[in-house]
Amino acid sequence: MSFDVPEDLRYLESHEWVRVDDGTARVGITDFAQDELGDVVFVELPDEGEELTAGDEFGVVESIKAVSDVYAPVSGTVTGVNEALFDDPELVNEDPFGEGWMVELELADEDELDALLSPDAYRDQIA
Amino acid sequence: MKYDQARWTDDGDERYEPLLSEKANREVEVEDSPLPDDLTRDSLELPDPAEPELARHYTRLSQMNYGVENGPFPLGSCTMKYNPSFTEDVSRRAEAAVHPDRPDSTVQGTLALCHRLQDYLGRIGGMDAVTLQPPAGAAGEFTGIQIAKAYHQHNDDERSEVVIPDSAHGTNFATAAMAGYDVVELPSGDDGRVDPEALEAAVGEETAALMLTNPNTLGLFERDIERIADVVHDAGGLLYYDGANLNALLGRARPGDMGFDVMHYNVHKTFATPHGGGGPGAGPVGVTDELAQFLPDPHVQSSKGGYEYYTPDHSIGKVHGFYGNWPVLLKTFAYVTRLGDAGLADASAKAVLNANYLAEQIPYEVPFGPFHHEFVASASPQDAADAAKRMLDHGVHPPTTKWPEIVDEALMTEPTEAESKRSLDQLAAAFSAVHDEDDETLASAPERTAAGRIDQVEAARNPRLSWQALDSET
Amino acid sequence: MSERDVSPTGSPYAPHTPAETAAMLDAIGVDDVEALFDVPDAVAFDGDFGIDAHGERETRREAVRLLRRNDDLTEFLGRGHYDHYVPSVVDDLSKRSEFLTSYTQYQPEVAQGFLQALFEYQSMLVELTGLGVANCSMYDAATALGEAATLSQRVRSVSGDRILVPEHLRDGKRAVLENYADGPDLSVESYPMADGQADVDALAETADEDVAMVYAETPSVRGVVAERLADVGDVTDDHDALFCLGSDPVALSLLERPADVGADVVVGDAASLGIGTAYGFGLGMFVTREEYLRQVPGRLVGASDDADGRRAYTLTLQTREQHIRKERATSNICTNQAWVALRTAMHAAWLGPQGLVDLAEECVTRARDLAAELDDVVGLQAPVHDGHHFREFVAHTDQPARAVVEDLAARGYAVHAVDEHLIQVCTTEVTAAEEEAFVEAVAEVAA
Incomplete structure (x- = not known):
């Protein structure tokens, strides 16, 4: 089975992705991660304004039989939360890199991005 | 073998009908009550079946349910063995229906039976003292870990961790957390058992206890149990036995002889009390002499010509509001007395x-x-x-x-x-x-x-x- | 019979004949079943337990022989464990083996019956309390209270570690709460009672931002119906604390709805319906607000659809529970009191709404009338507390309470000694026919 690993993103070993656009980092979980979890039934996300440090647990994704923490790939202040997931958690399954995004952070330190996995490195990890 | 389970439905109507009867819920007004209006509710809306309807409803529901008497029930870890009918009769004896606020002197029969069961369970597990108070296996775990905590505190030796193999029941992890401990998860060795070297690396001066199921959840006996016990004891920790699989070892090995300090018994597994669709069970806890002073309050002991309750010197207090799941303990007593050693x-x-x-x-x-x-x-x-x-x-x-x-x-x-x-x-x-x-x-x-x-x-x-x-x- | 292995060396509940046992050993490839035990010699047990086997009839006789040592007393006892008449149909139906011998409903397709019964139980509690979510059981009232205290830590937005409980509280309930409070380092403190119910002014004075939960009961352990619960709700609101209310399903059939006085959690013993006197064997009721759904301890049954689009029931939101979330579970509870919940729901349905209201009203009038009759007895004043009572009340005795209790026991009655000169008397429809003789017996011993 092959999983989508978009070229324009950076990844964490724990299966989060981050997309940076003009100082804002959008974060979600990967196609591989959503497939491992199965049908997502519940998503818990932080409040706007919360300060996250890279590596912090910031949310929880639940399926029927599993619970998974979600980690911040980079440090920053939460500026946006995808509230659509509260009513439609299945967006995480259907469109993990698009409408299934979780939070947006105001990036504190761009250099942190260098420590993240490239698409190729992440692809190797899940192969 | 094929099986068709009864399927009672109400196909013609998408609406849910609460009691599968002609009648829906009924709402009654609360008025002219002996209490002032501002202390009473306005109305109450609940099912209102006549007894024949009630009987049919629950009979139909039972037909949509699978129990041990329906067929094989090989649910691993749960021990779905036959539940002897006569133990139900024993548990319902009118003489057993006493109130928990009775003075000891007026419930000597109940205390005598509890004392006998404490003794039986002690012999079966190789433990010196047994409390019957915990109302389930997980409550037994909580009792046992609170006892371990009290023991360390009594020795001015506060510890912060409980070590648990990754193959253990989820209750072990949750129990340790409830008691305020950090959980150290121990990866299983390649043979599915505890790896003593990994254990040595995991225990230390913060180790309050190791919680172990033996045979473990793969059905394997922890052959290195002596060494495991030494490693934990040398670090100053206690060894906790999860009794979920004791039914594998009756008469072949006893937790007390393996070096365990504290254990719980799952009477609904080992001693065939019915599972009741999820409960009630009971989770008596056995301990060594040294730990008996920490047992829950109260505990039964023999006294001049009879039996009495007393509070162990350094009791952890209570884990059930009264004396535990008494009817379940009666069934346990009946089962153990019926089977005996052999x-x-x-x-x-x-x-x-x-x-x-x-x-x-x-x-x-x-x-x-x-x-x-x-x-x-x-x-x-x-x-x-x-x-x-x-x-x-x-x-x-x-x-x-x-x-x-x-x-x-x-x-x-x-x-x-x-x-x-x-x-x-x-x-x-x-x-x-x-x-x-x-x-x-x-x-x-x-x-x-x-x-x-x-x-x-x-x-x-x-x-x-x-x-x-x-x-x-x- | 002859072939079956029913000698004194066997379990009567293992069906194997010797020939079958031999064939099975042969299939496995061992000579002796002992070869299947992988127990090192050093820890092998070669003794015996010294427990004799008995026939079924002898076992019953032995159990009954022991139990007959219990004195045959008419009990006017309550304080959290109550005797209401349980109809035979509840006993018969609940004993059906499909219910009694089934397991937790992890295969819901073959457990629809029990699941629906538990769903009905949950729904009844939702109606009785006005709160949105009932779980399908904790062990008893005391452990449910303990779970409520830990819930307060998970849902309260401001941290606080004080759990306030009434000064008059069953010792056992408080002792259990202390154990649940030990892990999360909560401090259990008493607030004063005024005339058998919460002293709300004193409560308001002691309450502060560190209060995580306030517990109150109606009726109180002394049988007094609380009159200022809404004020307790205001105090907890002021400090962002949880309001946990203790009651039982019979009382809740008549008393104001917990949701209407601001309760956040309702706990108590629901086995006041369905069980009767059983030495404290109970059923922990746990009902709370829908917003705390993800933090509820224990099992929840939910409605869904099956593959054919029909209504079906299943355990749900299991990611809260220990078998999935392990050390981060909302509780360690696994085995619960499901079968007791089944009986409670059956009993409630048997009574119906009018039957429940009538029973609850009888609990008020019977306590009121018995107290009045005892008040006429020389050497006894009842009730000690003003206000309305439910099932039970406290009476003052001129004689030492212990002596009164002992003298009554000698006459075949059990009451509870609260204090040096206080006794507690509880009555329900079960003791109704004995009340008159009881009053006469009290008259003989109280003067």
């Missing part, structure tokens, strides 16, 4: 025989051994949950699925001593039939049960936990 030993022998025989007869691989009363087969490449659903159509209850995770697509199977050879052969035939079926058939199972495959995702995404929640939808 019967208990034979129960374990036949449980182990049955598991080993069944494992020989099924086409699925069993990766670890030698196992005792249960084994964990791998359904791979089939999906274990799907295979289980299909077994329902073959007239048997399936094994526990997808746990422990150490086995891929686990089918955790515990036939118990209550199954005959013929029944085990039928059970094996069900495993074989399912083994040979294609994924599509498995995925669409079950089809002969009261309900088809239930949409778990919908239940969780859109929780509706009462009539009221269903009503507010429409």
Whole structure:
């Protein structure tokens, strides 16, 4: 089975992705991660304004039989939360890199991005 | 063997009908009550069936439910053995129906029976003192870990960690956390057992206890138990025995002799008290002499010409508001008294025989051994949950699925001593039939049960936990 | 019979004949079942327990022989464990083996019956309390209270570690709460009672931002119906604390709805319906607000659909529970009191709404009338507390309470000694026919 690993993103070993656009980092979980979890039934996300440090647990994704923490790939202040997931958690399954995004952070330190996995490195990890 | 479960439905009407009767709920006004109006509710709306309707409703519901008397129930870790009928009668004796606020002197029969059961359980587990108060296995774990905590505090030796193998029941982890401990998870060795060297690395001066199930959830005896006990004791920790699998060892080995300091008994597993659709059970806790001073309050002891309650010197306090699940303890007493030494030993022998025989007869691989009363087969490449659903159509209850995770697509199977050879052969035939079926058939199972495959995702995404929640939808 | 292995060396509940046992051993490839035990010699047990086997009839006789040592007393006892008449139909139906011998409903397709019964139980509690979510059981009232205290830690937005409980509280309930409070380092403190119910002014004075939960009861342990619960709700609101209310399903059939006085959690013993006197064997009721759904301890049954689109029931939101979330679970509870919940729901349905209201009203009038009759007895004043009572009340005795209790026991009655000169008397429809004789007996011993 092959999983989508978009070229324009950076990844964490724990299966989060981050997309940076003009100082804002959008974060979600990967196609591989959503497939491992199965049908997502519940998503818990932080409040706007919360300060996250890279590596912090910031949310929880639940399926029927599993619970998974979600980690911040980079440090920053939460500026946006995808509230659509509260009513439609299945967006995480259907469109993990698009409408299934979780939070947006105001990036504190761009250099942190260098420590993240490239698409190729992440692809190797899940192969 | 095929099986069609009754399926009572109300096809013509999408609306939920609470009691499958002609009558829906009835709302009554609360008025002219002996209390002032501002202290009373306005109305009450509940089902209002006449007794014949009530009887039919619950009889129909029972027909849509599978119990031990319906057929094989090889649910691993749960020990679904036959529950002797007569123990129900014993538990319902009018003489046993006493109030917990009675003075000791007026309930000497109850205390005598409790004292006898404490003694029996002590002998069976090799423990010096036993409390009957914990109302379930997990409550027993909580009691045992609170006792361990009290012991360390008593020695001015506060500790912060409890070590638990990764194959342990989820309750162990939750119990340690409830008692305020950090959990140190111990990875299983390649043979499915505790690796003593990994254990040595994991324990230290913060270790309050190691919680261990033996035989473990793979049915394997922890052969290194002596060394395990030494490692934990040398670090100043206590050894806790999870009694979930004690039914494998009756008369062959005792936790007390293996070096365990504190243990719980699952009477609804080992001693055949019925599971009741999830409970009640009881989880008596046994301890060594040294720990007896920390037992819950109160404890029964013999006194001049009778029995009395007393508070152990450094009691942890209480874990149940009264004296625990008394009717369940009565059933336990009846079962142990009925079987005695020979019967208990034979129960374990036949449980182990049955598991080993069944494992020989099924086409699925069993990766670890030698196992005792249960084994964990791998359904791979089939999906274990799907295979289980299909077994329902073959007239048997399936094994526990997808746990422990150490086995891929686990089918955790515990036939118990209550199954005959013929029944085990039928059970094996069900495993074989399912083994040979294609994924599509498995995925669409079950089809002969009261309900088809239930949409778990919908239940969780859109929780509706009462009539009221269903009503507010429409 | 002859072939079956029913000698004194066997379990009567293992069906194997010797021939079958031999065939099975042969299939496994061992000579002796002992070869299947992988127990090192050093820890093997070669002794015996010294427990004799008995026939079924002898076992019953032995149990009854012991139990007959219990004195045959008419009990006017309550304080959290109550005797209401349980109809035979509840006993018969609940004993059906499909219910009694089934397991937790992890295969819901073959457990629709029990699941629906538990769903009905949950729904009944939702109606009785006005709160949105009931779980399908804790062990008893005390452990449910303990779970409520830990819930307060998970849902309260401001941290606080004080759990306030009434000064008059069953010792056992408080002792259990202390154990649950030990892990999360909560401090259990008393607030004063005024005339058998919460002294709300004193409560308001002691309450502060560190209060995580306030517990109150109606009726109180002394049988007094609380009159200022809404004020307790205001105090907890002021400090962002949880309001946990203790009651039982019979009382809730008549008393104001917990949701209407601001309760956040309702706990108590629901086995006051369905069980009767059983030495404290109970059923922990746990009902709370829908917003705390993800933090609820214990099992929840939800509605869904099956593959054919029919209504079906299943355990749901299991990711809260220990078998999935392990050390981060909302509780360690696994085995619960499901079968007791089944009986409670059956009993409630048997009574119906009018029957429940009538029973609850009888609990008020019977306590009131018995107290009045005892008040006429020389040497006894009842009730000690003003206000309305439910099932039970406290009476003052001129004689030492212990002596009164002992003298009554000698006459065949059990009451509870609260204090040096206080006794507690509880009555329900079960003791109704004995009340008159009881009053006469009290008259003989109280003067």
